[in-house]
Amino acid sequence: MRHDCIFIGLNTVDALALYHSPLKEDEKIHACQLLTDGGGPSATAACAFSQAGGKAALLSVIGQDAWTPFVLKQLRAYRVDTSLLRLQKGLENPVSLILVNGKNGARTIIWNSQGLSARRLKLTAREKERVMRARCLHFDGHLMPDSITLAGEAKKRGLLVSYDCGSAKPGWEKLAANADFFIASHRFARDLGLPPKKAVQYLRRRFGFHAAVTCGEKGVFYFCERENNVKLLKQRAYKAVDTTGCGDVFHGFFLAAALKDRTFEQALAFAQKAAGLKTRRLGGRAGIPELKA
Numbered sequence: 001m002r003h004d005c006i007f008i009g010l011n012t013v014d015a016l017a018l019y020h021s022p023l024k025e026d027e028k029i030h031a032c033q034l035l036t037d038g039g040g041p042s043a044t045a046a047c048a049f050s051q052a053g054g055k056a057a058l059l060s061v062i063g064q065d066a067w068t069p070f071v072l073k074q075l076r077a078y079r080v081d082t083s084l085l086r087l088q089k090g091l092e093n094p095v096s097l098i099l100v101n102g103k104n105g106a107r108t109i110i111w112n113s114q115g116l117s118a119r120r121l122k123l124t125a126r127e128k129e130r131v132m133r134a135r136c137l138h139f140d141g142h143l144m145p146d147s148i149t150l151a152g153e154a155k156k157r158g159l160l161v162s163y164d165c166g167s168a169k170p171g172w173e174k175l176a177a178n179a180d181f182f183i184a185s186h187r188f189a190r191d192l193g194l195p196p197k198k199a200v201q202y203l204r205r206r207f208g209f210h211a212a213v214t215c216g217e218k219g220v221f222y223f224c225e226r227e228n229n230v231k232l233l234k235q236r237a238y239k240a241v242d243t244t245g246c247g248d249v250f251h252g253f254f255l256a257a258a259l260k261d262r263t264f265e266q267a268l269a270f271a272q273k274a275a276g277l278k279t280r281r282l283g284g285r286a287g288i289p290e291l292k293a
């Protein structure tokens, strides 16, 4: 099978609790709702991309423990191809604890990737060929050494390269050097020490790719080629219940539209609509809306 996009990076198990009363340390807080969901930036973006109509695979190292059947079931529920996943003995699947403030949808995530950033994929030559047959590779900055190599090779072979840059991880510049689409979070702009608008300008000038920075409920700043300037695509207001996974969903829907030859701005607008709708439900994947690119 030829994949439209292969998503390379982190998969997590998300344990979410929705609360309404103020959080206090060393107290017991009543949860209004509890949910166990699949999570992780690349894995959730793959689910969103698939929901929007694309053929997706996840390339990652996942643990072998009691969560493994759940992890696989959650991905397959979205028809994400799991045949490239490496199951590693002795590795525990990362579980993120997520506290969601039901009043404004703000999420506090306590996480640990179980050392994924330094792990190696060890692809066989045949597997590498399969990866290079895709139309696009999407990276989230985990699995950095292999991501840099794969992005370099993908670029040479004419595949599209997309990078969800959530924070300034070591190696981000090398990965960015081969990106066609670079959509960062406002947290990454903060790491750069720049306001989002300036960050877009700086990134576009330095790397020449399609650049954008998402800013939660405010919207997304992006470089408009037509006007040779940074513009803000405002986000429609929602009564947000949970913003977990909004960025990941944004990326999945963005790529689904971009691979249907929509312009950068059109694809961003589609992604924004999907990410906005996501805020209405608890869970990064449980909240993926039913939209087709």
Ligand SMILES: Nc1ncnc2c1ncn2[C@@H]1O[C@H](COP(=O)(O)OP(=O)(O)OP(=O)(O)O)[C@@H](O)[C@H]1O
Residues within 6 Å of the ligand: 041, 105, 166, 184, 185, 186, 187, 214, 215, 216, 217, 219, 220, 235, 236, 237, 238, 240, 243, 244, 245, 246, 247, 248, 250, 271, 272, 273, 275, 276, 279
């Ligand atoms: N409160 C909100 N209301 C409406 N839309 C939102 C809200 N929060 C996020 N979004 C939508 O989701 C997109 C991505 O959000 P954000 O900038 O918070 O991503 P992120 O920092 O990468 O988060 P994530 O942890 O999900 O990766 C925004 O551009 C916006 O379209």
Ligand SMILES: [Mg+2]
Residues within 6 Å of the ligand: 041, 164, 166, 185, 247, 248
């Ligand atoms: Mg993000």
